[in-house]
Amino acid sequence: MIRKAKIGDVRAIHGLLSAFGDRNLLLPRSLSELYDHLRDFTVYEDEAGAVGGVAALHICWEDLAEIRSLAVREDLQHHGVGRRLVEHCLSEAVTLGIYRVFTLTNRPEFFKKLGFGPVDKATLPHKVWADCVKCARFPDCDEVALLLEL
Template identity: 35%
Template sequence: MLVQEAVCRAAKPEDVDTLFELIQGYAEKGIMLPRSKDVLLRQIGTFVIAEIAGAVVGCGSLTRLGQDLVEIRSLGISEGHKGAGIGSKLVAKLIEQAQAQGIPKIMALTYEVRFFERNGFSVVNKEIFPEKVWTDCVNCPKQHACDEIAVIRYI
């Protein structure tokens, strides 16, 4: 059987329902912040999706936190497609976007440290990102007991 290659592209408004389902699956496990369909629609321009044969199998977004810093958010791969390099393709596409915008630093908060290290990121103290702490962490239920690891890549 020939395995088709995942193709990354900019998300479109018609992808919102699929994005919502993918992100919600992770949110229900407590490993990703939930996003409403309204928020996804407003932020659709920040999302990249991975498709195989027209089916969405992964997503990720790039959110600007400051003049020289963006965050990779909502990076997820559908069940049955994990471990196939799709996450790395999405990260590469998001890095391309950051480079095109002239942004030299990309960060993420993650439970998948080894994945990010394989993609050129290094572990750092999350307190070096006050932009993140004051925009998102203040509203997070895990704010006072955050167990995510901060990673950064300089481009």
């Protein structure tokens, strides 16, 4: 089941993001950040009621949002969970009146299958880079910027 995250999900989200962050696959988030931005997050809940996947839709500007913190538990990968999480975020963006959504990723092929296309990072607002300074790979970022116009 795909649903908006609840306060009781924060520790599970933190654990999932930390596991992928430890492998430099995404930017880990502190518990404080997760509590502060809980409303951005959507989760996939497995049959046992555990958080098996997560994604966030972060509003950057009046016409631009970012999909970030996408992580799916390894036993659930390649079963459409990531796609469903992204589609939920895109639907939420449209509901909010936001029709440009980007992502920064080291897995561009996944997002390209969903209709995202490459965009020059320099065209994104400077505010986007606030998280980058916290990244272990900064300033030698290997992530690709992709954009989808809805």
